[in-house]
Amino acid sequence: MQQTARQTPHTTGSRSLTITGPQTAADDRVLTEGAVSFLQALCDEFAAEVPQLLDKRRQRQQQIDAGQLPDFLDETANIRSGDWRIRNIPSDLQDRRVEITGPVDRKMVINALNAGVKVFMADFEDSLAPSWQKLLEGQLNLQDAVRGEIEYTAPDTGKHYQVNDDATVLVARVRGLHLPENHVQHHGKTIPGALFDFAMYFYHNYRQLLAKGSGPYFYIPKLESHVEARWWAKVFAYAEERFCLQPGTIKCTCLIETLPAVFVMDEILYELRSNIVALNCGRWDYIFSYIKTLRNHPDRILPDRQRVNMEQPFLSAYSRLLIKTCHKRGALAMGGMAAFIPSKDPEANAAVLEKVTHDKTLEARNGHDGTWIAHPGLAATALAVFDGFIGQGPNQLHITRDVDAPILAAELLAPCEGERTEEGMRLNIRIALQYTEAWISGNGCVPIYGLMEDAATAEISRTSIWQWIRHQQHLSNGKLVTKALFREMLTEELSKVKQEVGASRFSQGQFIRAASLLEEITTADELVDFLTLPGYRLLTE
Numbered sequence: 001m002q003q004t005a006r007q008t009p010h011t012t013g014s015r016s017l018t019i020t021g022p023q024t025a026a027d028d029r030v031l032t033e034g035a036v037s038f039l040q041a042l043c044d045e046f047a048a049e050v051p052q053l054l055d056k057r058r059q060r061q062q063q064i065d066a067g068q069l070p071d072f073l074d075e076t077a078n079i080r081s082g083d084w085r086i087r088n089i090p091s092d093l094q095d096r097r098v099e100i101t102g103p104v105d106r107k108m109v110i111n112a113l114n115a116g117v118k119v120f121m122a123d124f125e126d127s128l129a130p131s132w133q134k135l136l137e138g139q140l141n142l143q144d145a146v147r148g149e150i151e152y153t154a155p156d157t158g159k160h161y162q163v164n165d166d167a168t169v170l171v172a173r174v175r176g177l178h179l180p181e182n183h184v185q186h187h188g189k190t191i192p193g194a195l196f197d198f199a200m201y202f203y204h205n206y207r208q209l210l211a212k213g214s215g216p217y218f219y220i221p222k223l224e225s226h227v228e229a230r231w232w233a234k235v236f237a238y239a240e241e242r243f244c245l246q247p248g249t250i251k252c253t254c255l256i257e258t259l260p261a262v263f264v265m266d267e268i269l270y271e272l273r274s275n276i277v278a279l280n281c282g283r284w285d286y287i288f289s290y291i292k293t294l295r296n297h298p299d300r301i302l303p304d305r306q307r308v309n310m311e312q313p314f315l316s317a318y319s320r321l322l323i324k325t326c327h328k329r330g331a332l333a334m335g336g337m338a339a340f341i342p343s344k345d346p347e348a349n350a351a352v353l354e355k356v357t358h359d360k361t362l363e364a365r366n367g368h369d370g371t372w373i374a375h376p377g378l379a380a381t382a383l384a385v386f387d388g389f390i391g392q393g394p395n396q397l398h399i400t401r402d403v404d405a406p407i408l409a410a411e412l413l414a415p416c417e418g419e420r421t422e423e424g425m426r427l428n429i430r431i432a433l434q435y436t437e438a439w440i441s442g443n444g445c446v447p448i449y450g451l452m453e454d455a456a457t458a459e460i461s462r463t464s465i466w467q468w469i470r471h472q473q474h475l476s477n478g479k480l481v482t483k484a485l486f487r488e489m490l491t492e493e494l495s496k497v498k499q500e501v502g503a504s505r506f507s508q509g510q511f512i513r514a515a516s517l518l519e520e521i522t523t524a525d526e527l528v529d530f531l532t533l534p535g536y537r538l539l540t541e
């Protein structure tokens with residue numbers, strides 16, 4: 001997409017909003033007067049509250065750092081024991097047995113819509129490095145997809161892409177509340193990226209979506225409390241009122257992917273009861289959040305990343321509690337992502353499909369109503385599993401798990417057994433290095449060693465090392481994990497990555513810069529909240 005420096009800031013009538021991003025070819029269709037004035041209105045109403053919500057996160061973290069453990073809240077016990085249900089699930093969201101996810105690149109959007117699954121989660125979050133150009137281009141791609149007008153010809157191969165099946169339901173995932181959008185200022189302050197993504201997708205598409213019997217549907221990531229859910233409920237109600245829509249027209253699915261959020265799932269459903277249709281087990285961010293939230297607790301250190309699978313008691317408890325909570329309230333309980341991606345080698349691919357089948361079977365047997373796949377090559381496998389459990393469907397809402405013993409805080413927080421190995425540490429370093437390099441170069445999702453890596457999975461790698469250093473762990477071979485050991489390994493693994501990717505790719509890429517960022521945040525005394533925050537500075541400078 002063409003991009004030129006913006007000569008003058010794009011300002012609206014009352015000039016509380018200034019857009020400073022470089023001009024792109026998508027501006028005329030995305031940054032329209034109507035969309036920008038809606039964004040401005042949202043910022044006028046809601047932007048100021050976001051720093052307060054983030055501050056509440058910091059305050060709670062201080063208590064946990066001081067020794068408290070997360071727990072169910074006394075002050076909301078009446079919500080948990082109350083007899084209430086969510087408003088409704090529209091007919092096109094009743095059956096979500098397999099959802100494909102992916103960034104909003106034009107080709108990927110078309111391929112995802114052709115994957116033969118129920119839903120495409122179009123991602124402005126974990127799998128997108130949010131450069132201004134990609135954001136605008138992504139919004140344009142979704143506008144075209146909603147209107148059935150999306151086509152693409154690959155410049156390298158000449159292959160033409162178009163959508164063959166318009167039955168796939170579109171759900172847009174907006175950025176988390178922690179991520180600013182540096183290219184838009186409201187009264188001189190950067191705005192929350194989430195408001196930008198929401199405003200642009202909603203404004204440009206709600207009429208067309210409703211006209212074809214669907215609606216403006218969103219995935220909301222990384223919530224940490226029901227107070228944040230309340231903020232989203234206000235945003236949705238405001239948008240519905242402004243455009244004279246029935247309350248509850250906007251529908252959302254919230255990812256439960258932070259440790260604090262698992263203790264307020266009822267409360268999140270309650271706050272959003274007009275708009276919410278489902279919760280989703282965002283397992284990768286959840287594991288990252290377990291490390292981050294319990295950073296000061298030496299008895300909760302995770303082993304090698306490969307050991308931390310959904311069969312671990314703390315993750316199994318999380319999946320089962322999410323299902324039980326959702327189904328009691330009439331909401332769907334979505335499973336998450338197995339990060340395996342297909343291999344071109346048939347034998348290796350058979351092993352991948354077997355692992356995916358195993359993972360999806362566990363989810364479907366627990367009672368999840370659907371699951372995520374990262375690649376079209378996994379659609380048939382995931383569908384076969386969920387078809388086997390759901391049949392004609394549409395879902396497994398009847399599985400109430402009422403006979404289960406209550407799931408207690410101790411189970412959700414249970415330490416995770418397993419070794420910390422030198423091989424595991426070196427692998428974490430190589431993954432974090434390569435992912436950071438991709439992200440700061442503008443690519444938020446990459447295949448590394450047969451796995452899909454995105455902003456959630458890579459966070460596990462880099463925070464595991466931080467945690468092992470912080471708590472002076474010994475690896476299984478007796479080596480003590482120190483900053484010095486990490487620096488030594490970082491240098492060695494950087495060379496290994498150079499060998500793996502080749503000298504030319506290495507010199508053209510940003511590996512040295514990525515290594516230096518990784519070195520800085522892994523050896524910092526305080527855990528940096530998100531890799532993507534310092535990453536965003538590099539991406540946008």
Ligand SMILES: CC(=O)SCCNC(=O)CCNC(=O)[C@H](O)C(C)(C)COP(=O)(O)OP(=O)(O)OC[C@H]1O[C@@H](n2cnc3c(N)ncnc32)[C@H](O)[C@@H]1OP(=O)(O)O
Pocket residue numbers: 100101102103107108109111112123126127284285337341342373374375376445446447451452453454456457
């Ligand atoms: C923790 C979480 O948040 S999970 C959710 C966020 N993460 C994601 O959504 C991951 C999405 N997946 C991806 O981005 C990709 O699968 C990757 C980057 C991991 C691998 O992509 P590639 O290297 O292109 O894989 P590969 O070469 O096997 O792709 C084959 C084809 O499938 C397409 N494809 C791969 N993944 C997807 C996808 N998720 N959606 C649509 N199409 C896809 C490719 O575009 C390619 O199409 P082509 O043959 O027409 O060129």
Ligand SMILES: O=CC(=O)O
Pocket residue numbers: 126255257281282283284285286336337456
């Ligand atoms: O967003 C999903 C996750 O696993 O993280």
Ligand SMILES: [Mg+2]
Pocket residue numbers: 126221255257282284285456
């Ligand atoms: Mg996530």
